Amino acid sequence: MSLSGRGYVGSIIKVDLSSGKMDRVTLPQRDVSMVLGGKGLGALLLYNSTSKGIDPLSPGNPLILATGPLTGTLAPSSCRFSIITKSPHTGLFLDANCGGFFGVEVKKAGFDAIIITGRADQLSIVVIDDGDLYIEEASWLKGLKTIDAEDKVKNKFGKEFRVLTIGPAGEELVPIAGIFTDQRCAGRGGAGAVMGSKNLKAIAVRGRKPITVYDPDSFEKACWRAHRRLRMHEVTARSLPVYGTVNIIETVNEAGALPTKNFKTGVFPDVWKISGYEWRKGLWKKDKACFGCPIACGKLSHSSNYVVDGPDYETLWAFGPLCGISDKDAIVYANWLCDVYGVDTISTGVIVSFVMELYERGILRSEDVDGINAEWGNSEALLRLVEKICKGDGIGRELRLGVKKLSAKYGCEDIAMHVKGLEMPGYEPRAAKGMGLGYATSDRGACHLRAYTADKELLAYGGAVDPVKKEGKAKLVVDYQNEKALIDSIGMCFFASFALSFREIGEMLTTATGLPLEDANTLRTIGERVYNLTRLFNVREGVKREDDYLPRRFLKEPMPEGPAKGSIVELDEMLDEYYALRGWYGNGVPKPETIRRLGLDEILKLEN
Amino acid sequence: MNLGKLIRLSRIIDPSDGRSLVVAADHGLMLGPIKGVVDLEATLRKVIAGRPDAILVSPGQARRLSHLFMGREAPAMLVRIDWTNAFRDKTYTLPARSIQFNRVTTVKEAVKIGASGVVTYLFLGFDREEEHAAMVEEFSIECKTWSMPLIIEPLPMGPRITKANYVDMVKRAVGKAVELGADALKVPYTGDPYSFKDVIEVASGVPVLVLGGYKALSIRDSLEVVSEVLDAGAAGVVFGRNIVQDPNPDEAVRLMRRIIHGKETVTDILREKIKPPVRILVDVEKCSGCHICEFACSFIHEKVFNSSLARLRIEAFEDGRMFTPYVCTLCYSCVNACPNGALRVNSKTGAVEVSPELCQGCGVCVNVCPARVLKLINGRILSCDLCDGLPECVKWCSRSALRVEGGW
Structure with a gap:
C-alpha cells in the first residue's frame, strides 16, 4: 500500500x-x-x-x-x-x-x-x-x-x-x-x-494540489479535539498567544537561570524592563501566526524604518541579559540586522558577549575591536559588533566564525560558551541541570530544543522538579530528547505539543497515514530511533564522550548568586547514567544491541 | 458502602440518573486570588442560581459561606481537605520547584461543617508518592469512621510524567485511587473518548467525574467536553474556572445541567440561538493570518486540504503584516445576477444555495461577488452554506476573529 x-x-x-x-x-x-x-x-x-x-x-x-x-x-x-x-x-x-x-x-x-x-x-x-x-x-x-x-x-x-x-x-x-x-x-x-x-x-x-489524509472524518475529529485542547491549556491559550516566547523570561530569571554577561551569573536585575508585559504595551503591534497555528506566538515589532518578527525569547536573551543590555530598541535593531543579513541571533549574541568578557579581562582592547568600547551593557557596542558580524566588516570577519574558533585564537576556552562548536542558548546549566545535560548530549551542539527540560525544572508545567539537583535528570533528558525527535519528525510545532499527549498526537497520525501509530510507546520508540540515528551520524564523524561536554565555567565555577548559588554541573555522573539509559557504551557510542533493537541496522548503511 | 456514605453520596450524584454537576470553587487555596474566586460569595450566588448538584470549597470558605448550603434546593457541600503547591506554574511569583502537599483539615471537621463529601489529591510520578498515598490512606480510614464519601483526584504529576506516558499514568493513578478506597473520582480528561473509556474501565464502577482545568475559549468548547466524557461513561464533571470565570456562571451551569441531566446534545443547545440570517462577523485586528479557517472549510466540504476550495479567504496586506478574512456577507448580489435563477436563499440560515440542475456554470455570480469568495471550480459553484447555521470557520478560529452575530 x-x-x-x-x-x-x-x-x-x-x-x-x-x-x-x-x-x-x-x-x-x-x-x-x-x-x-x-x-x-x-x-x-x-x-x-x-x-x-x-x-x-x-x-x-x-x-x-x-x-x-x-x-x-x-x-x-x-x-x-x-x-x-x-x-x-x-x-x-x-x-x-x-x-x-x-x-x-x-x-x-x-x-x-x-x-x-x-x-x-x-x-x-x-x-x-x-x-x-x-x-x-x-x-x-x-x-x-x-x-x-x-x-x-x-x-x-x-x-x-x-x-x-x-x-x-x-x-x-x-x-x-x-x-x-x-x-x-x-x-x-x-x-x-x-x-x-x-x-x-x-x-x-x-503549489495547487490538495493535501489528503487516510481517514478524513476521523482525522477531523482528532484534529478538532487537539485544537480544543490547545485552547484549554495555559501555555498554548494564554502565555504564548499574549506574550510570545518571552512570557517565561522573568520566571527563568527568578530561578537564577537567565544567563547574564556571558554566563557569569544567572540573575539579570533589569529583567523587568524587557518582560513580555513591557513588549506587549510597547513595541509589539501585531500577532502573526505560522500556517495553521492557533497560538500565533510571533509578535511583530514596529520601528520607524522596519518591522521585525520578534524578538523571541532566545533573541531577546542573547542581545539582552547575555550582554547585560535592557535597551529594547537596540535589541530589536540587532534582531533585524541578523534577520536581513541572514545570521543566527543566538550565535551572534553569544559571540558578542564573549567579546565583551574578553574586553573586561583585558584580552581584547578597544583597538583590537575596531575602536569599540565593548563594555557590558553598552548597547551601541552591541549594535556595532552585530553589524560587523553581519557584514563581515573589520573584526566581524573573524567574529562571525563563532566562539569556538575565537577561543582557539585568544585562549579562554573555559568561557567560550558552546558545545561541539554551536553557541549556547538561554538557560543556565548550573541552575537547570537537565538543560545542561541536554546541551552536552544534543545532536547538533548546544541546543535547548533537543530536551526542553526547562518546562519541568523552571516553569513547573505538570509537576515540579528541583532544577539544581542532578538526580533523575538523565532519565528526564532521554525521555524529552526522544519525544522531541518524534515531534520534529511529524511536521507539528513543539509549542503545540505542550498541550498534547502522545495519545492525542497518535490519533492524528494514525488517521492521517493509516499507519499503526496510536500507541504512545510506538511513537516514543520512533523518537528514540531518530535520536540514535543522529547519534550514529555523529559517531561516524568521530564524536565521543569528550565531545559531550560543557564549557569549564559550568563544571568548575560555582554559580555566584541566586537560587542556584554554589551550584556546579556534575556532568560526568549524569553522563554515565545517561549513556546507560540510552544503551550506549561509556564512551558514548550506541551498543550493537541498541542499534538492532531500534531496527537501525535495517535502514542504515552501516559500515560493519 | 455503608448507609451514611450512601446517603451523603446521593446528595452529590443524583440517584435518579447517576449523574452529577459539581462546581469547583476551591482554587483560592491552591492558586490564590484568581478571577472568579475573589468575591466568592457573589460568584457562588450566581452559580447556585443555575442549580449545580454540589460545590467544592476549601474548609475556610465552607465555614464562611455555610449559609449558601442551607435549604432544600441548596447544593451539597464538598470540602477540599488537602493542599498542594503543584499547580503554581510560572504565572505565579513563586513557581513550585518541588512538590509539597499536606492536609488542611480532618474528616471529622468536615462532618461538623456539614460536608457531604471530602476531596483529596493523589499524585503519581514524583518522588514522594508513598507519603502521599499514606496521607490519602489516613483520609480513607477517617472517611470510613465518619461515613463520609471520599472523592480522590488522581493526577499524574511530577518529573516522571511525559507526553508519551501521560495517558498510561492517568490510568495507573485512577487504579491506585480505587485501591485506596475512593467513593468517587475526580479525573483529568485524557483528550479523546477512546482512551478515556479505558480510564473508566480502570475505575471499576467507581463514579468518574471529570475535572475542567483551564478555562476554555468558549462555553461551546467546554460543553463539548462535558458531552464527550459523558458519552465515554463518566458520571459528570467537576468544573471550576469554566463556570466561575464565565461572564454568566448561572447560565453556564444551566447549559451544563441540560447536557448532564437533561441529556441534550451540544448541537441542540447551539442551534437554539440560530436566527436567520446567520451572519459571520469579522474582526480584522484579531486575525493572525493562520489560514485555519480556509483549511477547515475546505476539509469539511471537500475532504481535502486546499485553500482554493474554501468558501472564504484570508488576504495578507503590507507584506504579510496585516490579514483580512473575507467571508460571504449575504449581500445576495450573486442571487440577483444569476441569469438562470440557479441561486436561492436558504430560509433557515440565509445562506446562498446553488441548484445544480439550473446552474449552467456561466460564472456571472462569481464575477459580481464583492468579497470574491464565490468560486467556480470545474463547472461547480462553491458557495458558503454557513454549515447549516454552525459555521466551521467560526468554530475553528481560536482568536475569535470570526464569530456569528448573536451566537456563542
Missing part, C-alpha cells in the same frame, strides 16, 4: 545543481514508517547518502528539506519542516526546524521533501511551480538582504510563491548563517552557508 495521499504526497524531488538535473523519486515506504518524516527522514537520507568526513561546504553534502505527515493539515500548528544537512559550524549532524508557510507549499506542490546536492556555476534559484520545475540564474539576487530577496522573487514569479532564501551571510559561507522564509528562520548551525556553497540563493515554491 502506497503512502501517497495519506498525509504524505509520496514523492521526493532530487535537485542536482551541478548538472541541473531534477528527479522525482518515490518516498521509501518502509523507511518512512520507521522515521515518519521531517528530522527523522532527513537524518536517514543524510546518513545513507554521505560518507564519513564529507566537507559540509562541498557539493556532495546534501541540503535536505523535509516535511512531516501532518504538515499542511488541520492538526494544530502543523506547518513545520526541517532542514537537514551536515553543519559547517559543528562539522556534525544538523537539523534546523522552521515554521511559516514554506513547508506547506512544498507539499501542495507535490513533494514531501527536497534534496539538493551539487553546486551551480552561478548564483541560482530553484523554482517549483506546482508540477513545473526549473533552475534559473539569480545574479539579480546577489548580495540582497533576505527580505529584499524574498520580495524580488515574489515580484518576479508571483505573490503566491513562498520563498526560502539566504542573506548575504549565507552567500559568504558564514558558518552561523541561517535560512529564512517569511521572516522566520531555520537559524542554527549554518544551513545558510551550505545553501550558499551550492550557489543557491533561493527556492521559490507554489
Whole structure:
C-alpha cells in the first residue's frame, strides 16, 4: 500500500545543481514508517547518502528539506519542516526546524521533501511551480538582504510563491548563517552557508494540489479535539498567544537561570524592563501566526524604518541579559540586522558577549575591536559588533566564525560558551541541570530544543522538579530528547505539543497515514530511533564522550548568586547514567544491541 | 458502602440518573486570588442560581459561606481537605520547584461543617508518592469512621510524567485511587473518548467525574467536553474556572445541567440561538493570518486540504503584516445576477444555495461577488452554506476573529 495521499504526497524531488538535473523519486515506504518524516527522514537520507568526513561546504553534502505527515493539515500548528544537512559550524549532524508557510507549499506542490546536492556555476534559484520545475540564474539576487530577496522573487514569479532564501551571510559561507522564509528562520548551525556553497540563493515554491489524509472524518475529529485542547491549556491559550516566547523570561530569571554577561551569573536585575508585559504595551503591534497555528506566538515589532518578527525569547536573551543590555530598541535593531543579513541571533549574541568578557579581562582592547568600547551593557557596542558580524566588516570577519574558533585564537576556552562548536542558548546549566545535560548530549551542539527540560525544572508545567539537583535528570533528558525527535519528525510545532499527549498526537497520525501509530510507546520508540540515528551520524564523524561536554565555567565555577548559588554541573555522573539509559557504551557510542533493537541496522548503511 | 456514605453520596450524584454537576470553587487555596474566586460569595450566588448538584470549597470558605448550603434546593457541600503547591506554574511569583502537599483539615471537621463529601489529591510520578498515598490512606480510614464519601483526584504529576506516558499514568493513578478506597473520582480528561473509556474501565464502577482545568475559549468548547466524557461513561464533571470565570456562571451551569441531566446534545443547545440570517462577523485586528479557517472549510466540504476550495479567504496586506478574512456577507448580489435563477436563499440560515440542475456554470455570480469568495471550480459553484447555521470557520478560529452575530 502506497503512502501517497495519506498525509504524505509520496514523492521526493532530487535537485542536482551541478548538472541541473531534477528527479522525482518515490518516498521509501518502509523507511518512512520507521522515521515518519521531517528530522527523522532527513537524518536517514543524510546518513545513507554521505560518507564519513564529507566537507559540509562541498557539493556532495546534501541540503535536505523535509516535511512531516501532518504538515499542511488541520492538526494544530502543523506547518513545520526541517532542514537537514551536515553543519559547517559543528562539522556534525544538523537539523534546523522552521515554521511559516514554506513547508506547506512544498507539499501542495507535490513533494514531501527536497534534496539538493551539487553546486551551480552561478548564483541560482530553484523554482517549483506546482508540477513545473526549473533552475534559473539569480545574479539579480546577489548580495540582497533576505527580505529584499524574498520580495524580488515574489515580484518576479508571483505573490503566491513562498520563498526560502539566504542573506548575504549565507552567500559568504558564514558558518552561523541561517535560512529564512517569511521572516522566520531555520537559524542554527549554518544551513545558510551550505545553501550558499551550492550557489543557491533561493527556492521559490507554489503549489495547487490538495493535501489528503487516510481517514478524513476521523482525522477531523482528532484534529478538532487537539485544537480544543490547545485552547484549554495555559501555555498554548494564554502565555504564548499574549506574550510570545518571552512570557517565561522573568520566571527563568527568578530561578537564577537567565544567563547574564556571558554566563557569569544567572540573575539579570533589569529583567523587568524587557518582560513580555513591557513588549506587549510597547513595541509589539501585531500577532502573526505560522500556517495553521492557533497560538500565533510571533509578535511583530514596529520601528520607524522596519518591522521585525520578534524578538523571541532566545533573541531577546542573547542581545539582552547575555550582554547585560535592557535597551529594547537596540535589541530589536540587532534582531533585524541578523534577520536581513541572514545570521543566527543566538550565535551572534553569544559571540558578542564573549567579546565583551574578553574586553573586561583585558584580552581584547578597544583597538583590537575596531575602536569599540565593548563594555557590558553598552548597547551601541552591541549594535556595532552585530553589524560587523553581519557584514563581515573589520573584526566581524573573524567574529562571525563563532566562539569556538575565537577561543582557539585568544585562549579562554573555559568561557567560550558552546558545545561541539554551536553557541549556547538561554538557560543556565548550573541552575537547570537537565538543560545542561541536554546541551552536552544534543545532536547538533548546544541546543535547548533537543530536551526542553526547562518546562519541568523552571516553569513547573505538570509537576515540579528541583532544577539544581542532578538526580533523575538523565532519565528526564532521554525521555524529552526522544519525544522531541518524534515531534520534529511529524511536521507539528513543539509549542503545540505542550498541550498534547502522545495519545492525542497518535490519533492524528494514525488517521492521517493509516499507519499503526496510536500507541504512545510506538511513537516514543520512533523518537528514540531518530535520536540514535543522529547519534550514529555523529559517531561516524568521530564524536565521543569528550565531545559531550560543557564549557569549564559550568563544571568548575560555582554559580555566584541566586537560587542556584554554589551550584556546579556534575556532568560526568549524569553522563554515565545517561549513556546507560540510552544503551550506549561509556564512551558514548550506541551498543550493537541498541542499534538492532531500534531496527537501525535495517535502514542504515552501516559500515560493519 | 455503608448507609451514611450512601446517603451523603446521593446528595452529590443524583440517584435518579447517576449523574452529577459539581462546581469547583476551591482554587483560592491552591492558586490564590484568581478571577472568579475573589468575591466568592457573589460568584457562588450566581452559580447556585443555575442549580449545580454540589460545590467544592476549601474548609475556610465552607465555614464562611455555610449559609449558601442551607435549604432544600441548596447544593451539597464538598470540602477540599488537602493542599498542594503543584499547580503554581510560572504565572505565579513563586513557581513550585518541588512538590509539597499536606492536609488542611480532618474528616471529622468536615462532618461538623456539614460536608457531604471530602476531596483529596493523589499524585503519581514524583518522588514522594508513598507519603502521599499514606496521607490519602489516613483520609480513607477517617472517611470510613465518619461515613463520609471520599472523592480522590488522581493526577499524574511530577518529573516522571511525559507526553508519551501521560495517558498510561492517568490510568495507573485512577487504579491506585480505587485501591485506596475512593467513593468517587475526580479525573483529568485524557483528550479523546477512546482512551478515556479505558480510564473508566480502570475505575471499576467507581463514579468518574471529570475535572475542567483551564478555562476554555468558549462555553461551546467546554460543553463539548462535558458531552464527550459523558458519552465515554463518566458520571459528570467537576468544573471550576469554566463556570466561575464565565461572564454568566448561572447560565453556564444551566447549559451544563441540560447536557448532564437533561441529556441534550451540544448541537441542540447551539442551534437554539440560530436566527436567520446567520451572519459571520469579522474582526480584522484579531486575525493572525493562520489560514485555519480556509483549511477547515475546505476539509469539511471537500475532504481535502486546499485553500482554493474554501468558501472564504484570508488576504495578507503590507507584506504579510496585516490579514483580512473575507467571508460571504449575504449581500445576495450573486442571487440577483444569476441569469438562470440557479441561486436561492436558504430560509433557515440565509445562506446562498446553488441548484445544480439550473446552474449552467456561466460564472456571472462569481464575477459580481464583492468579497470574491464565490468560486467556480470545474463547472461547480462553491458557495458558503454557513454549515447549516454552525459555521466551521467560526468554530475553528481560536482568536475569535470570526464569530456569528448573536451566537456563542
